[in-house]
Amino acid sequence: MTVRSAVAIASLTLALAVSAACVSFYEIGIETPIQAKLDTSPFQRVLVLGFVAGGTKDVDVNSETVRLLRSQLRTKSNLKVIDSDVVSLVDVVDKLKSNVGTAATASPASTSNATGGSKDDAKSEKDLESYDSIFADVAYWKKLGEEYQAPLIVTGSIYFADINKSGIVERPQEVYDQLGRRTVVSVRQWMDRKGFAIAPKFIFIDGRTGTQLYTDSYREETLYQSTQNTPALSSYFELMDRLVPGFLNTLSSQKIKSTRVLLK
Amino acid sequence: MRARTFPLVLLALFVVAVPLSADRRSDAKEQVEFGISVANKGLWTEATSRWEKAVEIDPTYAAAWNNLGIAYEQGGKFEEANKSYNKAIQLDPNNQLIRQNYDLFREIYDRTKRRRDR
Numbered sequence: 001m002t003v004r005s006a007v008a009i010a011s012l013t014l015a016l017a018v019s020a021a022c023v024s025f026y027e028i029g030i031e032t033p034i035q036a037k038l039d040t041s042p043f044q045r046v047l048v049l050g051f052v053a054g055g056t057k058d059v060d061v062n063s064e065t066v067r068l069l070r071s072q073l074r075t076k077s078n079l080k081v082i083d084s085d086v087v088s089l090v091d092v093v094d095k096l097k098s099n100v101g102t103a104a105t106a107s108p109a110s111t112s113n114a115t116g117g118s119k120d121d122a123k124s125e126k127d128l129e130s131y132d133s134i135f136a137d138v139a140y141w142k143k144l145g146e147e148y149q150a151p152l153i154v155t156g157s158i159y160f161a162d163i164n165k166s167g168i169v170e171r172p173q174e175v176y177d178q179l180g181r182r183t184v185v186s187v188r189q190w191m192d193r194k195g196f197a198i199a200p201k202f203i204f205i206d207g208r209t210g211t212q213l214y215t216d217s218y219r220e221e222t223l224y225q226s227t228q229n230t231p232a233l234s235s236y237f238e239l240m241d242r243l244v245p246g247f248l249n250t251l252s253s254q255k256i257k258s259t260r261v262l263l264k
Numbered sequence: 265m266r267a268r269t270f271p272l273v274l275l276a277l278f279v280v281a282v283p284l285s286a287d288r289r290s291d292a293k294e295q296v297e298f299g300i301s302v303a304n305k306g307l308w309t310e311a312t313s314r315w316e317k318a319v320e321i322d323p324t325y326a327a328a329w330n331n332l333g334i335a336y337e338q339g340g341k342f343e344e345a346n347k348s349y350n351k352a353i354q355l356d357p358n359n360q361l362i363r364q365n366y367d368l369f370r371e372i373y374d375r376t377k378r379r380r381d382r
Contacts, residue, residue, distance in 0.1 A: 024327075025361055026300055026304070028303060028304065028334070030334060030337060030338045031338065032337055032338065032340065032372055033339075033340040034340075034372070034376060035340070035376075256372055258368055260334045260337070260365045260368065260369075261330075261361045261364065261365055262300050262303065262330075262331050262334060263296075263326075263327035263330050263331060263359075263361060263362070264293065264296060264297060264300065264327055
């Protein structure tokens with residue numbers, strides 16, 4: 001070993017020792033526990049029945065949502081997921097309305113054999129509100145609960161539609177000066193954008209009593225350049241991906257992984 | 265006479281007080297460092313008690329309050345975490361690392377708070 005390399009190694013060791021001694025912060029991973037919003041201990045089973053769905057007709061939002069939530073609950077909750085036909089609550093409400101005068105409350109069995117989306121035209125967000133009465137129909141939900149051995153019932157409304165949002169958008173742009181140095185500047189630009197918005201309201205109903213236990217509403221949207229052609233179904237899953245953790249947290253505790261900085 | 269003794273008393277107080285506070289900081293720092301080493305091994309209960317001890321020894325030690333905030337957050341004690349982070353920021357308002365920790369914590373804290381208030 002030459003004197004020069006010995007000096008180099010010694011100075012490197014010294015530099016490392018000094019820098020180690022000077023470190024005054026440490027990044028650490030933490031898992032923040034978030035308590036479940038709902039006490040599900042009285043239930044062993046969960047029934048994701050169906051939703052009052054509206055918006056675009058390109059996606060069967062009711063069926064897709066039921067399928068997605070059931071599969072998520074199967075893997076990420078302790079409740080047994082009941083497999084049943086997907087119920088279109090829009091059809092149920094329409095049937096109940098037409099039955100008014102002939103019977104006080106229709107049997108869920110006679111109204112819940114409809115599957116998939118509504119046969120009617122696409123429902124607007126406002127239209128969906130007129131179907132809210134079904135969620136307060138304690139007798140309907142209690143009867144349904146009796147049929148499925150008093151599960152926790154998941155239902156609600158979901159609106160999924162395409163949107164257009166043109167306007168001035170601020171976006172970062174790389175700029176190189178005469179010496180070739182790169183800087184990033186903010187550029188304001190008019191852009192034609194289109195995309196999709198989703199607005200679900202999840203309602204949790206006690207199958208033993210037919211009463212509402214908890215309600216959670218969300219709203220998400222995603223926008224693309226107007227030249228980009230994104231299928232509605234892929235946008236639907238992109239948006240639901242953002243909502244599902246919040247939905248699952250209603251029924252089971254979750255841990256959010258992140259990092260923090262410890263200081264000396 | 266009184267005018268002459270007053271500065272002397274002040275000086276004596278200063279001479280005694282400075283080493284005392286330095287002692288407190290060095291004792292608290294020992295607790296903080298031990299807390300960091302056990303937290304890195306996942307022993308959060310031990311780390312929490314070390315940092316609780318550190319802020320008890322030296323309540324002006326911003327880093328100890330910051331670490332305690334993290335430990336409470338990890339334990340799901342959001343109210344205590346909020347108080348600890350706030351204390352750390354109050355003691356060291358220009359520390360960007362503390363502020364960054366606090367901002368990340370607030371995202372979760374606000375979400376859970378909104379949910380409870382509903």
